Structures are given as C-alpha cells and as structure tokens.
Amino acid sequence: MSFWKQFRKQWSRKSQNPKKEFETNSGKRNLSTDLQTNIDQMKKEFGYSPDIIIRKFHLGTESVLKAAAVYMDGLVNKDAITHFVGHFLGSENLDLSLTNVNPHESLLHFLRDHALEIHELNTMDTWSDMMMSCLSGDTVILIDGSDKAISANTRGGEQRPISESTTQVVIRGPKDAFTEVIGTNIALVRRRIRNPNLWLENIKIGTITPTDVSILYLHGIANEDLIKEVRKRFREIDIDSIKETGNIEELIEDQTFTPFPTIYNTDRPDIISANILEGRVAIFVDGTPFVLIVPTIFSQFFQSPDDYNHRFDFATFVRLLRYISFFISIMGPAIYIALITFHQEMIPSQLLFSLVSSREGVPFPALVEALMMELSFEILREAGVRMPRSVGQAVSIVGALVLGQAAVQAGIVSPAMVIVVAITGIASFASPAFNIAITARMLRFILMILAASFGAFGITMGTIFFIAHMTSLQSFGTPYLSPFAPFNLFDQKDALIRLPHWSVIVKSKLLKFKKNNQPWKGNPSSFSNHGERNEDEDHY
Known part of the structure; x- marks a missing residue:
C-alpha cells in the first residue's frame, strides 16, 4: 500500500511540473503602476471572460485620480459593491488624503483603514493573490500609480438557504441543516x-x-x-x-x-x-x-439525534432495534440459504413441509434465487434514488411488488425467498447513517456465497473474519470497536444502550489518541x- 501511494505521488508531481512552472513564472509577478496595464493584463489572464466585471471611476469629487474595481459576476454581493464603491469612493472625505506628499500610497492606506466599511480588507501586490481573490468572490480595487491593490470581502451571490436535513430526518429536535457555504x-x-x-x-x-x-x-x-x-x-x-x-x-x-x-x-x-x-x-x-x-467508532453509526431528544428507555429500545436490523440486513438471506441447503434438520417439521412445498417446481438452488432477488432489489433501489422524486418512490414500490408477484407465479423463486429479501431490504433502511447501510449491503453477498458453499460453518467463519477485521481498524488512533473491544465499562453508558442524561455528563474516555498504533x-x-x-x- 505504501509503495503504490509513493508511486502515485511521484507520478502526479511529474505530470504537474508544467503547471507549477506556470505558477512560478506568471502567478508571482508584481502589479504594474499603470492602471490600464493592470486592467489589460487582468482581462488577458482570465481569457477575456465576460463575467469579469471592471468598473472604472475617479476617486473623490475634485480629483482626477483613476481607479477601478474588479470582481467576478455571480460570486459577489452587488449591494455591498454599490455601497462602498458608489458612496465611499465618491465622497468628499477622500479629497483630504489626496493632498499628501505621496498621494498613491497614502490614499491606499486611507481607503483600507478609514473609507471602506468592509470587515475584511487585505493589501496585495502579486497577480496570483489578486486573481485568487477575484475567484473567491472578493472585489479588487486598483489605483493608477500604485503597484498594490486592495481586496475587499464582498462574497455573496446566489446561495441555498438553510433548510431541513434530507439525509437524517428526526422527529423531535432541530430542523436546520448545513448548506454549501x-x-x-x-x-x-x-x-x-x-x-x-x-x-x-x-x-x-x-x-x-x-x-x-x-x-x-x-x-x-x-x-x-x-x-x-x-x-x-x-x-x-x-x-x-x-x-x-x-x-x-x-x-x-x-x-x-x-x-x-x-x-x-x-x-x-x-x-x-x-x-x-x-x-x-x-x-x-x-x-x-x-x-x-x-x-469515528462503530457504535457512532447507530446513534441518532432522536436518541437524545426522547426518554432514555425509548431511545435504548430503538437503538437495539437498529443493531438487530443491521444483523438481519447482513445475515438474513445467508441464514435462509444455509438452512434450506445444509441444515434442514434445524427447521421445525411443519415449517419445513411448508418451505419444501413452496419450493416445489423452482428450478434454481437457493443461492441463485437469493442473488436474483437481491440484485433486482438493489437495482430498483438505485433506480428509485436516481429518478425524479415524484416518480422514484412509486417506481421502486410498484416495481418490487410486480416483480416479486410475477416471479412467484412464474415459478422462478419461492414465496419464502421473497419474504426474506423484503425483510432484509426493509431492515437495511433502519440505520441512521447511509454509509453503514451500504456496508451491510456489500457484506450480505459475501455471506450468501459462504452459506451456499459451507453452510453455517461458512457464516461463522465469515463473521469471525469480519469481526477480526473490525478490531484491527483504527480511526485517528482510536480503536474502531470501542468501547466493546477493547472493553470499557465506563463508556457502555452510551454505546449499545443509552442511560439517562444525568448519568452521562462525564466525558467519554474513548478519544485518547494512540500515536504509536497508527x-x-x-x-x-x-x-x-x-x-x-x-x-x-x-x-x-
């Protein structure tokens, strides 16, 4: 692993040499003292793009000193630009600074320290800094005769407002979610x-x-x-x-x-x-x-904000349901395949007779049945996510019902297999975190193949391998299976169950960084x- 990472890094650097040479030769050049030269160079650097807005004006009411404001259309707050360009740069207060011995430099500092009522102002003298400021949504002010520029924080533009989370919905609790800003x-x-x-x-x-x-x-x-x-x-x-x-x-x-x-x-x-x-x-x-x-630890993926907004007894019950659902989503089809294929004696007689009669006429073994139904379910789930929201849920629900009923009537799969796949699919939606549900969906197919090959022994060996792999994982020095392995009685108060709030006010002992075990x-x-x-x- 380390060898391939080093090889990829070296190859990436070699391929980026021309780009870095351009940054060294072009990006670090200083600004010119001529305003028109800076404006022309700015247009050239951005490929004469029409969204680069350059507003020329004169400073003060009696001065002929030229200046320009440069910004990127769509990335700035136009009200802020109009406010400080139209009001402050055209006010009579600037005429006092123009009478100094060094008008260009004194005016630059006067604008930065007194005239511009913007909370973030920076002075820059290189092309790389100036272009990066424009691309970040700032407004760059250039003054004729000065080889420096002022960058004003005017970032804005169209932004998505704060709305409710669509990935982790809660019944009781705050409804706001992060945005792209x-x-x-x-x-x-x-x-x-x-x-x-x-x-x-x-x-x-x-x-x-x-x-x-x-x-x-x-x-x-x-x-x-x-x-x-x-x-x-x-x-x-x-x-x-x-x-x-x-x-x-x-x-x-x-x-x-x-x-x-x-x-x-x-x-x-x-x-x-x-x-x-x-x-x-x-x-x-x-x-x-x-x-x-x-x-991050493993138990973190089974905790929901609702656990801390409801009573501890209800939160514990729901959290245990999530663990059980995770176990079903991984083991459900594998256990069914192992029982039908190798361990019929473990099934009660009446249930066994019912299962055998339902499988009469099915031409495929249990593994092929399960693979066909699981793959069909995964395709329907993915199609429902990618399709428009108005029809996505209808397609996934109707498609599952139609395919399941048609497959049973055609004698391709047994009704029991449809029930097992349906329960497994529903259980996979009980996890609060989407990425841990994806893990269950992937591991399910591995255990199905092991169950069809070795029965319960294959499921046991696969489970032991997964648990051993999880115990070897760390997240920034913290054992992944904490507080179960290594076992920590103090931190069990909010792992598998949740105790009342008055009992969990003491900080967790899990997050002790172990530098030597990285x-x-x-x-x-x-x-x-x-x-x-x-x-x-x-x-x-």
Whole structure:
C-alpha cells in the first residue's frame, strides 16, 4: 500500500511540473503602476471572460485620480459593491488624503483603514493573490500609480438557504441543516457552542483550484495529539482539487481497503456540535453541506439525534432495534440459504413441509434465487434514488411488488425467498447513517456465497473474519470497536444502550489518541499551509 501511494505521488508531481512552472513564472509577478496595464493584463489572464466585471471611476469629487474595481459576476454581493464603491469612493472625505506628499500610497492606506466599511480588507501586490481573490468572490480595487491593490470581502451571490436535513430526518429536535457555504456552516455550530475555546483553523487544499477547508474543535477538551495528527495529514495532501468531503475522507482515513466507514459524515449541526463537545474534530469543506467527524467508532453509526431528544428507555429500545436490523440486513438471506441447503434438520417439521412445498417446481438452488432477488432489489433501489422524486418512490414500490408477484407465479423463486429479501431490504433502511447501510449491503453477498458453499460453518467463519477485521481498524488512533473491544465499562453508558442524561455528563474516555498504533502511512508533499497556529513543528 505504501509503495503504490509513493508511486502515485511521484507520478502526479511529474505530470504537474508544467503547471507549477506556470505558477512560478506568471502567478508571482508584481502589479504594474499603470492602471490600464493592470486592467489589460487582468482581462488577458482570465481569457477575456465576460463575467469579469471592471468598473472604472475617479476617486473623490475634485480629483482626477483613476481607479477601478474588479470582481467576478455571480460570486459577489452587488449591494455591498454599490455601497462602498458608489458612496465611499465618491465622497468628499477622500479629497483630504489626496493632498499628501505621496498621494498613491497614502490614499491606499486611507481607503483600507478609514473609507471602506468592509470587515475584511487585505493589501496585495502579486497577480496570483489578486486573481485568487477575484475567484473567491472578493472585489479588487486598483489605483493608477500604485503597484498594490486592495481586496475587499464582498462574497455573496446566489446561495441555498438553510433548510431541513434530507439525509437524517428526526422527529423531535432541530430542523436546520448545513448548506454549501462554509461560513454559514461554521456559524450554525458556533450558535450552539458559545465558548471562546471553540477554535477554528483554515487551510487551502488543491493545486489547480484551492478549496477552503477548516477544522473546528474545542480547545482543552480535544486531544492535542489528535489535532496535530489532523494537521499532519492535511499537510501531506497533494491533489489538484477538492470537490466534496468524500475526497478528503479517502485521503486522510487510516485504511482505504475496508468496507467499514472509519470517518463519520453528516449535514446536521446538532450532531457536529455534540461530537465536538465530546472531544472530536470537525472538518468543513467549502462547497458541500456534509461535514466530517474524526475519530469515528462503530457504535457512532447507530446513534441518532432522536436518541437524545426522547426518554432514555425509548431511545435504548430503538437503538437495539437498529443493531438487530443491521444483523438481519447482513445475515438474513445467508441464514435462509444455509438452512434450506445444509441444515434442514434445524427447521421445525411443519415449517419445513411448508418451505419444501413452496419450493416445489423452482428450478434454481437457493443461492441463485437469493442473488436474483437481491440484485433486482438493489437495482430498483438505485433506480428509485436516481429518478425524479415524484416518480422514484412509486417506481421502486410498484416495481418490487410486480416483480416479486410475477416471479412467484412464474415459478422462478419461492414465496419464502421473497419474504426474506423484503425483510432484509426493509431492515437495511433502519440505520441512521447511509454509509453503514451500504456496508451491510456489500457484506450480505459475501455471506450468501459462504452459506451456499459451507453452510453455517461458512457464516461463522465469515463473521469471525469480519469481526477480526473490525478490531484491527483504527480511526485517528482510536480503536474502531470501542468501547466493546477493547472493553470499557465506563463508556457502555452510551454505546449499545443509552442511560439517562444525568448519568452521562462525564466525558467519554474513548478519544485518547494512540500515536504509536497508527496504521496510516502519510506521504510527503510540497503543500504549503496557510494557518496561524504555532505549535512547534506541527503548526500550519
């Protein structure tokens, strides 16, 4: 694994040499003191794209000093641009600064410190910084005679409003969900955790299109070694672009080739806030409503916000149902195949006679029956997801009923197999997390083949192998099966069951980072970091 990662990294760097040479020769050039030269060069750099808006104007009411505002249409808040360009740059207050000895530099500082009422202003003097500011939604102000520019934060444009979560629906609890704007997502968490120790660190990842990535954690509760490891893995990312949190997940997870998800993702701010309060680290990526949580344990995928919004007895009952449903979704068809094929003596006589009579005339063995029905069910489920919402559910429900009834009447499958597949499919929807349900769907086919080949012995060996594999997994130094393996009695209060709130106020002991047991192997890269933390060699 480590060899192939190193080989891919070296090949990727060789293929990116022309691009990096362009960045060195073109992107780091300084601005010109001539305004028209800067404007012409800006148009050329963006390929004369029509969405690059350049507004020329004169500063003050009595001055002939030329200036220009450059921004990208669709990425900015036009009201903010009209406010500070139309009102402040054309006001009489600027005439006072034009009478100084060095009018260009003094005016630049006057605009930045007094005239522009924007909460975030930066001064820049290179083309790479100026173009990146425009592409980020900022407005760049150029002044004739100055080789520097001012970048004003005017990010805006059309954005999706805060709405209800569509992936993790709750009956009782908050209804808001994250959006595609990273600033809005962080604000939703800060609204719930009003503590100055909630620290935020920002970096940019991507060589072609840098993407804003942030980590959020509660200083004093989150383990310092865990935070350093998160920074380390981010520094070692060398990729062209980040389009979704799934890209980050594959680059920083401890083990890639495993069917079990080792990083939790959600679009609910209340789940992220609860995990941060427990000492975990949240990873935000600009452009996606899903946020990652590290470290992650197996029992985390069976916890729902409803568990903490209802009484503990009802929450415990529902959580146990989820575990049972997960077991059924993996083992259901495999157990049926093993009983019908090898262990008929374990079935009661009356039930056995009924099953044998229902299978009379079926030309296929139990494994082929199960594979046909399971594959048909998976195809219908995928079709229902991809089709328009108005007809997707109808197609999946009607298709399952029609196919099941037609298959039984044609004598291709038995009615008992249809019942087993239906129960298995329904049980797979009981998991609160979608990615753990995908794991059950994949492992189901492996156990079906083992059951058809070796009976109950094959199911037992497959189960032992899966459990052994899960015990070997870690998520940022935390054992994946905690608190079951290694067993921790203290943390059983919110694992398989949930005790009352007054008994779980003490922080969990699971999130103790074990640096020496890390199976993840990082790769060095030339990634340059942009944070402000200063913690020995791990700062960025």
